[in-house]
Amino acid sequence: MQRIGVFVCWCGTNIAATVDIDTVVEAMKREPGVVHSSDYQYMCSEAGQSRIRNAIKEHNLTGIVVCACSPRMHETTFRKAAKAAGLNEFMVEIANIREHCAWIHKDRTEATEKAVVLARTAVAKLNLNKPLTPGTSDVVKRALVIGGGIAGIQSALDIAEAGYQVDIVEKEPTIGGKMAQLDKTFPTLDCAACILTPKMVEAAQHDNINLITYSEVDSVSGFVGNFTVKIRKKARSVKADICSGCGICTEKCPSKKAKSEFNMGLNNRSAIYIPFAQAIPNVPVIDRDQCIKFKTGKCGLCAKVCPADAIDFSQQDEIIEQKYGAVVLATGFKPIKLDNFDEYSYAASQDVITSLELERIMNAAGPTGGKLLRPSDKKHPHTMVFVQCVGSRDTTGCGKTYCSKICCMYTAKHAMLIREKYPDIDVHVFYIDVRTPGKNFDEFYRRAAEDYGVNYIKGMVGKVAPTNGKLMVQGSDLIADRQVIIEADMVVLATAIEPDQTAKSLATMLTASIDTNNFFTEAHPKLRPVESPTAGVFLSGVCQGPKDIPETVAQASAAAVKVVGLLSKDKLVSNPCVAGSNELLCNGCSNCQHVCPYGAIDYVEKEFRINGKIKIRRVAQVNEAVCQGCGACTVVCPSGAMDLKGFTNQQIMAEVDAICR
């Protein structure tokens, strides 16, 4: 029989104002197993904890129930207190009478009644608790960063600087990501390449960083401290180790009709190509869909001209397997497709472009050498219209419900840069709201309007009609309460951004959760913003939600610190609440094995002596080091052979009974 102590916390007035503490304390005294029941204003305070410690010793308690706030908040606190008094820490149960009761009920009688039920439930469970001892597991001292944009690079650099090995997996032929495509960065207007490329070089040259470009994660198994990841290195058709990056192949390649991905399709590239001059690694790849050799078997000019003999048409995809202690997701974003917004004539007119396309046009290394020219006729534009919120804040299903966050600032940047360089161009910006929270951000936007004469129009564009070589932009000016028509030469759409498509499959592989927009969810929006709810998986950059470069870098470093904190441990304490199979009940059906997300269940043939006869049966066995205690197996097991320590079927039934009593 257990000797249970119940401790009811007031949480100041947080609980006491809504729940009648005395009633709970008195009711608990009548529960089976309870030998002590008391209350205190702040149970989590040192004074409160010492009351618990003293009571454990004084009453010789075998377990305690603390009626207080969410176990997320103070379960650890109370477990430590119990441990200090010589109790097994898993003999502690929390009844959450704050969030589940006081905070959501107004009626004191009802709240009190529910608090009693919750406390009684915890007691019922505790009566069946058994002391548990956590095991330990090793930590592989190596991190994997998925995505080689600024977020991934920053995380990797910080982890590497702390002395741990890091692999960056990047699906494109080069690292650099979206930031490499940008021209200038707000609010300081320094050139993106000038601040990014040194970091790219640093990552490439760092002893602890290993770049795995043109590669994708194929599968992930394992758990925190010990992930096993299979990475598919796509065939480059170029031997990276002997290529000198001279670029002769790309020059001589006769197939030059592929749209350049890096330049947003605004110009062409060869079939064998290096995405941009500062690409890292500076090794070309052959686009097999475009390559004449791959399409017809003839050509092979690149191989003939290569001085290093690095071209290898027979290269195959290669799968490499590596173990990691931690994984950082830095998969980034892409602009949405504009198929649902044909009223802006993006598909109908070359002169309607996205902001990312404008970045390439403005960039000195871009398709126009940095000259602002209309894509259709390469003429200098005189009037430009920017449309904000294209696809953002859209609840009709055509776009995204969220604010893409970066568009207000980059549009102000574009408008300002254009007015600075070409004062003859009239620039109009249609906006719904201008959102510029951030250090020096609003000042930046105001400078565009006040100093550079950018015409901000509060309203939206309803239609862009390409007419006689111009773009008739029909919009509203809500301040003047009128419809306006602007005859523009170019229209720039501030296109909403969405997570890269790889996020969804990675979420499945890593059992990291994503929200309805496919952004990775954080473990706690305020207090654990860079951790995924899955232990050992961390979030960096826009894959978690829209953010600009300073925020991305800050989050990348934060994620790195979390990784370093994890990798610095030699052993991880494992959760003792793991599943176990009662082999006498197991009938070998394999259901548990099918549903286990961690691959923690194996089946073995075992001899059993039943009624004096030896019988060989197929039974489930749980690898406790791999089990994460999710309980999926216990639910599908038809015979109840699978049980979860700390949350046994019996304990759950006892809880249900206590609630129904």
Added chain:
Amino acid sequence: MQTNNRPVKEIAQEIFAENQAERILGWKRGEFFYDNSPAVFSAADELQEFVYDAFCGSNLSKFLVKEAAKEGRIAVLLKPCDRYSFNQLVKEHRIDKENVLPIEIDCDGMVDIDKVRALGIKGIKSISADGDQLTIETVYGQKNCSKEDVLLLKCQTCKDRTGGDRFALVREIEEMSSVERYEFWRSELSKCIRCNACRNVCPACTCEKCVFDNDKSGIANKANSDSFEESLYHMIRAFHVAGRCTDCGECSRVCPQGIPLHLINRKVIKDLNEFYGEYQAGADDSSVGPLTSYELDDVEPDIVMNRGGGR
């Protein structure tokens, strides 16, 4: 009855004659001509008692769980519908496939003696089938009836013949209001005497020890607080066999109280089909069922509300 135009009994005799198996799982006549029972035959002369006629409704697959674990190869006679249960049990590693010789036999529907009696035919001595017609010898002389009218419930919606719509009744129950539905099941399930026949016959119920018999489960032999608590037994059973039930219909066939238990399973099957695509448990012996596999496009939980499940 014949299979491949050969009497099934001949096939059985051949098995022993050619030493294909040491034992045969089939049917023998029970106390009356209409209650043929599963039986294991271990020698050719035992086959005198062998029978295969319109009263061999029982599904032999489940008996293999015990029988196939014994020494010596066993041949089993499987009607088309029994094959599903056989496959499912092989899939769940409950039958050692290596030790079994499955023989598929033809079936053109099994007869429910109670339905014959319900036609007002009394004093039945024997029944013989001739195609679609039954010839019934009674103490009052010969009678005839159409076989279709007296088929076992499970044979009316046979998976291997063009049967009726097996979900028609399920749909009717779905259309009820929650109150009507509750009353319907309350009245049906109140008849339950907890004889456990449904469980014992069910090929999906082959646990080493059933949770209802396991003292440690916290639910075994629990006193009923009201007459309706018994129904939870059937609901829990339906959930335990969800995704694995082949809809063999044995539960309803054996229920001495005539509770339409198969409807609960069919409701689950219908929902699974709607949520995860058409799936027939036991169609093969290796695929992973809808409830134990995960696909990216699996239904989201809100589907229940969207379908008006809260009705």
Added chain:
Amino acid sequence: MTFDYYPGCTLKTKAKELDIHARSAAEALGIKLEELTDWQCCGAVYPMAKDEIATRLSSVRALAASRDNGRDLLTLCSACHHVIKRVNNDMQTDEEIRTKVNNYMSPETEYHGETKVVHYLEMLRDTIGFDTIRQRAVKPLTGKKIGAYYGCLLLRPNKVMAFDNPENPTVLEDFIRALGAEPVIYPYRNECCGGYISLENNELSAKKCDQITVSALENKADMLITACPLCMYNLDANTNSEHKTKLPIVYFTELLAQVLDI
């Protein structure tokens, strides 16, 4: 294949060309159009107010009759199509409207939006296929540059009409290609002609029509086609004679019949 056919009021009078050629072309293409018996006017405009029940009834009658015939209901006039399809959607999705309408009509079998409403163009595209029309074209309009005028009712609101991309539609363009001509894509092809407003404010309608025809001419169209008698009327009445000679406006079915040489 047989469809129930709902011609609508105007197709029997001022827009006979739209109707006659649609029937003959369908017949030539192996499609049977059974005109609904006792059809009534759809009401011409969709009653947006949710409490207007009576104005929905004539559409429901046509829809229910088609359901009883076990056929899809084919429409031709853009306005009829818009009204009938949206009322059908109401009957599928709006429980209050559905209940009230059924209570009012008390039909033998309640109508719950079972009928599929198909526009003639959808039938050409999905049932016959534009490739078949291309093969059957006896007198293709080679070299002709034709602008499609969609107007507003055929495609909007997309959630209900679910017919084509409302901002960048392709069905009429593909149709024009099937006739051997070259489609002219101009930005105002899905803008409103003014609709019924021409009755009291012809100026506005004239302005809208001018925008449309000028835009079509700028993009080098020799001809406009439409599926709506009211669009036809407005464009015809409001286009100045100079433009009109350069830009004749016809129903799409007229061209179809011409190309099939019926």
Added chain:
Amino acid sequence: MLQKQQLQAETIRRISGVNTRKCMKCGKCTATCPAHSEMDISPHRFVSMVENNEIDALMSSDSLWKCLSCFACVERCPRGVEPANLIEAVRVTAVRMQNRNRLLPENIPSLLNNKLPQQALVSAFRKYSK
């Protein structure tokens, strides 16, 4: 009077099925409206005025009769507000009052010409009269 307008506004919101609170005041309806040049109250203001129960002003506005029911605003509104439904609901509310029919049978002969399709007449009747 305020109470009357409140009741009217509620009716208008109900029969139009429009939740005016969904409007984020972007003005895309006004930007897109083909009849805007004829309107004294822009579509976006319609939404805000119904939200604020300013019904009298709307009932006496000219805009009421200018909406072409072309559904451009419905199609393009990023929040699914459906301004056209709202305008129709206000118009219906006006027309349903005594002597508020805008089109009377006796006006018809003067409007007729030999090309005018029935569709136009029926539409106008439905739009302008009860």
